[in-house]
Structure formats: structure tokens, C-alpha cells
Amino acid sequence: MSEIKVTVRLFASLRESVGRERVDIALPSGAAAADAWSAIPGVEPLPPTGTRYAVNGDWAAADQHLHDGDELALILPVSGG
Amino acid sequence: MTYLHRDLLQLAELLATVSDPEHGGNCLFSGSTRREAASEDVRALIYEADEDLAEREIGRIIEEARERFGARAAAQHRLGRVEAGEVSVAVASSAPHRDNAFLACRYLIDEIKSRVPIWKQAEFADGRTRWDDGRTG
Numbered sequence: 001m002s003e004i005k006v007t008v009r010l011f012a013s014l015r016e017s018v019g020r021e022r023v024d025i026a027l028p029s030g031a032a033a034a035d036a037w038s039a040i041p042g043v044e045p046l047p048p049t050g051t052r053y054a055v056n057g058d059w060a061a062a063d064q065h066l067h068d069g070d071e072l073a074l075i076l077p078v079s080g081g
Numbered sequence: 082m083t084y085l086h087r088d089l090l091q092l093a094e095l096l097a098t099v100s101d102p103e104h105g106g107n108c109l110f111s112g113s114t115r116r117e118a119a120s121e122d123v124r125a126l127i128y129e130a131d132e133d134l135a136e137r138e139i140g141r142i143i144e145e146a147r148e149r150f151g152a153r154a155a156a157q158h159r160l161g162r163v164e165a166g167e168v169s170v171a172v173a174s175s176a177p178h179r180d181n182a183f184l185a186c187r188y189l190i191d192e193i194k195s196r197v198p199i200w201k202q203a204e205f206a207d208g209r210t211r212w213d214d215g216r217t218g
Contacts (some may be wrong), residue, residue, distance in 0.1 A: 010094045012129055012200035012213035048215030052198075054134055073131050077215030079201050081112045081158075081194040 002029040005066040008036050012076055017043055027066060034062040036072050050077035084139040085132060087161045088166070096173045099153040104175035107183030110190050111171040114163050122206035125164045131198040132158040132160075152176040152185035158199060169195075169201075 003026045004024040010018055018040060025039040033053040038045055053060045068073065096109045114126045139156050146154040155173045163169045170193065174185035202212045 008133070011131060011198070012202070013216050014214070014216040016212070022125075044216075054131065054198075057133055058135075059134075073134065073158055073198075074130065075134075075198045076200065078195070078198055079213040081190065081199075 003027065004031065004066060004070075006031075006036060006066050006069075007071045008040060008067040009071065010040075011074070012072055014043065014074060014076060031066050032063045033060050033066060033072055036066070037074065047074070048077055051075065082132065082136060084136055084156055084158060085130060085160050086157055086158070088173050090157045090159060092168065092171055093157050095157055095171050098155045099173045099175040101153055101175050104153065104177055104182070106177070106179035107173070107175045108179075108182040108186035109171065109173045110186050111168045113168045114165050116165040118203055121203075123165055123203050124206050125162050125204045126169065127162050127202040127204060127210075128158070128169065129161050129200050130158075130160055131206050135197050135199055138197045139193060142189060142196065145192070146174060149153065149188065150174070150176055150185040151183040152181055154189055156187055156189055156193060157184045158193065158197070160199075162204075192194070 005024055005026055007024050009022050037047045054073040056071050116123055143154045146152055152174045154174045159169045172189035173180050176182040200214045202210050204210050
């Protein structure tokens with residue numbers, strides 16, 4: 001099975017848990033945005049309800065397929081203001 | 082950066098940006114950091130964003146407010162450390178009449194709080210910190 005490499009950008013408590021602002025991960029070819037969560041070492045197995053995704057700077061659905069070299073942002077539920 | 086600021090927000094300047102001689106209704110809303118959260122004493126809030134995505138999302142919300150309410154609209158949000166009592170977010174709108182100015186202002190703040198990728202971490206008086214981002218523990 002072929003693999004793709006994706007850079008994941010991390011924010012807030014997720015950034016602190018991992019200790020880095022970005023982490024490179026390998027995923028099976030055909031993986032979706034939401035699949036990245038389980039490939040990040042040291043975090044709980046499922047993202048919080050309401051987590052969103054952005055791929056290469058644009059909003060993306062959780063089931064959007066990733067491609068080799070993509071940059072994925074994990075957007076935890078927000079609390080601005 | 083257009084909408085995200087690390088320094089004190091300037092409310093009068095923000096309101097002036099939506100001034101329009103054809104608009105008779107002007108509305109300004111600002112949100113400030115509360116000293117108390119869940120009965121705990123908050124010293125400051127520290128804001129963090131996906132800055133590029135946040136800038137574009139605020140821009141989209143402003144455009145939506147213009148289209149929906151025929152309003153002029155503007156917004157600013159703080160990043161970094163905001164002491165208790167300081168303004169962390171401000172939105173301004175103007176429209177020909179006050180009804181749409183109010184509606185646009187409400188739309189701006191509600192959409193910013195629910196959509197824009199900005200997170201806050203509370204820093205308590207005893208030095209503990211806690212992110213408000215949907216994760217537990």
C-alpha cells in the first residue's frame with residue numbers, strides 16, 4: 001500500500017500536547033482529513049465534536065481526500081471573542 | 082494583518098471606518114475579557130489563531146454582512162495576551178436605518194465567535210492555565 005506524507009498544523013491545547021506547531025505524518029494513500037488525527041502521537045483517539053479541517057489554507061470536509069504534500073490544519077472548536 | 086491585532090483595539094477608529102453620509106444608523110459592539118469564568122478568577126486571556134485562515138474568514142463574514150443587510154461593516158480581534166477588562170473583539174456596522182445596523186452588528190459578532198479559528202486560553206489568578214478548545218484534560 002502506498003503512503004502519502006502530510007504536514008499537520010496544530011493549535012491551542014493540541015499544539016501544547018504535541019509540543020510542536022506542525023508535525024509531518026504518513027497516511028495510507030486515499031486517507032481523508034479526519035484520518036490524520038489518529039496518526040498524531042500522544043493525542044486522544046478521536047477529535048472533539050465540532051473539529052473542522054483546512055487543507056492548503058482552505059476549509060475542507062472531514063472526508064476530503066488528502067494528497068501527498070498537503071498541509072492540513074486541525075481546527076479545534078473555537079471560542080473567539 | 083487586517084483584522085487581527087496584538088495591540089489595544091481602537092474603537093473610535095473602527096466606528097469611523099463604517100461612517101457613510103448615506104447611512105443614518107451606526108452600531109458598535111465590543112467584547113471584553115471577563116474577570117470571572119466558572120467562578121474562577123481570570124487574570125488574562127491569551128488568544129491564538131490560524132492567522133491566514135482567520136483573516137480570510139473575518140473578511141468573508143464582513144462581506145456577508147454587507148450583502149445581507151446593505152451595511153458597511155468592520156471588525157477587529159486581539160491576538161496574544163489580553164488582560165481582564167480589555168477589549169478582545171470589536172465589530173462595527175452602519176446602514177441607512179438603525180434596524181439593519183443592529184442586525185449587521187449582531188451578525189458580525191455571532192459569526193466571528195462561531196466560525197473564525199481563534200482560540201483562547203484562560204490564565205487564572207493562581208497561575209494555572211486552561212484552553213477553551215473542546216478538548217478535555
